[in-house]
Amino acid sequence: MTDTAEALTAPAGPAPTWPAEFAERYRAAGWWRGQTFGGMLRERAGAHPGRVAVVDFGGPDGSRRTWTYAELDRRADALATGLAARGIGHGDKVVVQLPNVGEFLEVVFALFRLGALPVFALPAHRLSEISYFCRFTGAAAYIVPGEHGGYDYRALATQVLASCPSLRHVLVASDDAGPFEALSEVYARPAPRRTGPSASDLAFLQLSGGSTGVPKLIPRTHDDYLYSLRGSNEICAVTEDSVYLCVLPAAHNFPLSSPGSLGTLHAGGRVVMCPQPSPDTAFRIIQDEGVTLTGLVPPLALVWTEAAPRTAYDLSSLQVLLVGGATFSEEAARRVAPALGCTLQQVFGMAEGLVNYTRLDDDPELRVTTQGRPISPDDEILVVDDEDRPVPVGTTGHLLTRGPYTIRGYWNAPEHNERAFTEDGFYRTGDLVRLTPSGHLVVEGRAKDQINRGGEKIAAEEVENHLLAHASVHDANVVAEPDPYLGERSCAHVILRDGAEPVGAMALKSFLRGRGLAAYKIPDRIVFVDAFPTTGVGKVSKKDLRTAAAPSA
Numbered sequence: 294m295t296d297t298a299e300a301l302t303a304p305a306g307p308a309p310t311w312p313a314e315f316a317e318r319y320r321a322a323g324w325w326r327g328q329t330f331g332g333m334l335r336e337r338a339g340a341h342p343g344r345v346a347v348v349d350f351g352g353p354d355g356s357r358r359t360w361t362y363a364e365l366d367r368r369a370d371a372l373a374t375g376l377a378a379r380g381i382g383h384g385d386k387v388v389v390q391l392p393n394v395g396e397f398l399e400v401v402f403a404l405f406r407l408g409a410l411p412v413f414a415l416p417a418h419r420l421s422e423i424s425y426f427c428r429f430t431g432a433a434a435y436i437v438p439g440e441h442g443g444y445d446y447r448a449l450a451t452q453v454l455a456s457c458p459s460l461r462h463v464l465v466a467s468d469d470a471g472p473f474e475a476l477s478e479v480y481a482r483p484a485p486r487r488t489g490p491s492a493s494d495l496a497f498l499q500l501s502g503g504s505t506g507v508p509k510l511i512p513r514t515h516d517d518y519l520y521s522l523r524g525s526n527e528i529c530a531v532t533e534d535s536v537y538l539c540v541l542p543a544a545h546n547f548p549l550s551s552p553g554s555l556g557t558l559h560a561g562g563r564v565v566m567c568p569q570p571s572p573d574t575a576f577r578i579i580q581d582e583g584v585t586l587t588g589l590v591p592p593l594a595l596v597w598t599e600a601a602p603r604t605a606y607d608l609s610s611l612q613v614l615l616v617g618g619a620t621f622s623e624e625a626a627r628r629v630a631p632a633l634g635c636t637l638q639q640v641f642g643m644a645e646g647l648v649n650y651t652r653l654d655d656d657p658e659l660r661v662t663t664q665g666r667p668i669s670p671d672d673e674i675l676v677v678d679d680e681d682r683p684v685p686v687g688t689t690g691h692l693l694t695r696g697p698y699t700i701r702g703y704w705n706a707p708e709h710n711e712r713a714f715t716e717d718g719f720y721r722t723g724d725l726v727r728l729t730p731s732g733h734l735v736v737e738g739r740a741k742d743q744i745n746r747g748g749e750k751i752a753a754e755e756v757e758n759h760l761l762a763h764a765s766v767h768d769a770n771v772v773a774e775p776d777p778y779l780g781e782r783s784c785a786h787v788i789l790r791d792g793a794e795p796v797g798a799m800a801l802k803s804f805l806r807g808r809g810l811a812a813y814k815i816p817d818r819i820v821f822v823d824a825f826p827t828t829g830v831g832k833v834s835k836k837d838l839r840t841a842a843a844p845s846a
């Protein structure tokens with residue numbers, strides 16, 4: 294069944310996991326409980342079959358659709374049956390690129406039940422990213438919307454298919470599936486119970502924000518992820534009465550799990566899929582659906598904060614607004630609660646694991662000046678200098694962490710893992726933080742070579758490699774520069790090849806788009822230079838590049 298996929302998957306063994314003594318400790322402490330996602334949904338459907346689990350606006354002309362817990366459970370089973378009939382089973386990888394619609398949850402629970410691993414792509418990804426995910430994981434299937442945001446994913450799938458020999462199925466969540474099979478054709482009468490995965494198995498591969506030439510994949514288990522959901526629910530007071538509005542792309546780790554759609558379903562609450570994040574749309578949905586909490590990246594939180602005092606919609610149901618994904622200025626943080634009439638909860642998390650929250654009952658100053666503290670008493674935090682020596686409390690240093698829901702290694706990346714983890718299993722986050730005496734973290738910056746564009750992470754090296762593929766480009770460096778709205782935007786500094794065909798910024802940007810790079814990774818600005826500033830040892834100084842205020846292009 295998995296012959297083709299297996300044969301094309303790189304031969305490395307399974308992802309590094311927790312040493313036995315840690316696994317035992319996490320089980321004994323009650324963090325890992327042996328539950329799977331499939332079991333979780335079954336349990337909730339048994340406890341309250343008729344409660345609405347999911348609402349979306351993915352019907353004809355954006356009409357409202359609902360799924361009760363029993364329906365979600367049954368549809369996930371039916372889809373699992375149909376996928377199994379197509380040869381998709383335990384350990385197979387399936388690249389899932391769906392927008393904020395109910396099918397997203399049907400698909401991931403169907404895959405969870407089969408023990409097949411969703412690979413969580415974002416709607417913004419294009420040929421470069423998707424074909425890489427498919428090839429690197431030896432994906433057996435790729436699941437897309439028909440059209441979304443004016444983009445035709447069927448056309449993308451045609452290109453992806455041509456470059457990924459392992460792909461056996463493209464499934465389209467639309468009546469018009471083009472040359473492919475419609476997802477709606479796959480649902481079949483559930484067969485007798487299959488044995489599913491166990492709780493210590495991998496549940497999915499999440500994407501790393503990354504700082505390397507190609508994105509890294511993050512292997513998360515049922516046990517560890519479910520613990521992060523339970524912990525998040527407790528901290529964010531998510532109960533069966535909660536209504537979570539999923540505004541950010543559903544597959545992103547933040548809206549998926551902090552506490553996100555999966556946390557809300559775990560609590561027996563209701564997930565409302567928001568088709569787009571503008572205040573006009575979201576505020577109406579908050580009012581009509583009685584939304585109690587949601588999560589936003591800072592630029593969106595700013596837009597909502599400005600729009601809220603003038604809106605005619607009633608936002609009084611909203612209790613908690615989580616803000617995370619990028620630096621949120623203290624001034625902006627102070628404005629959220631008064632404008633939206635809710636409590637601000639800052640969240641500093643990463644798909645690799647560790648998630649920090651300010652607590653609802655924290656001192657108000659801590660809630661606006663820090664990014665919170667870890668979920669678990671077993672989250673180990675080290676703040677160290679360049680030589681891995683701990684720095685005193687209050688001093689900024691590199692954040693290292695390990696714990697019951699932080700990975701011990703990326704999937705199939707042994708060389709990178711040597712650098713990204715310490716010998717004793719701490720993950721080097723690449724973030725620069727300082728600890729307050731209360732144990733809260735303040736994010737002070739970043740040591741990794743990444744641009745955080747309003748919460749969308751861009752690995753400089755990935756974009757540089759694409760620029761270097763242009764015949765006229767001799768060398769390129771991509772760095773962050775300040776942006777009043779996004780926090781940071783990207784700027785490419787480019788040295789052109791002597792005597793080569795001259796090329797302008799516009800042409801280079803369209804070259805990058807032509808290579809199938811997601812739009813958010815296309816540099817906001819490209820400047821042409823004769824040389825790069827260097828450090829004492831002759832390496833390119835990105836620090837100096839960041840401050841080199843070059844003329845706009």
Ligand SMILES: O=C(O)c1cccc(O)c1O
Nearest residue numbers: 546547617618642643644
């Ligand atoms: O990746 C992130 O930025 C992130 C932010 C908030 C919460 C999370 O879980 C995250 O993964």
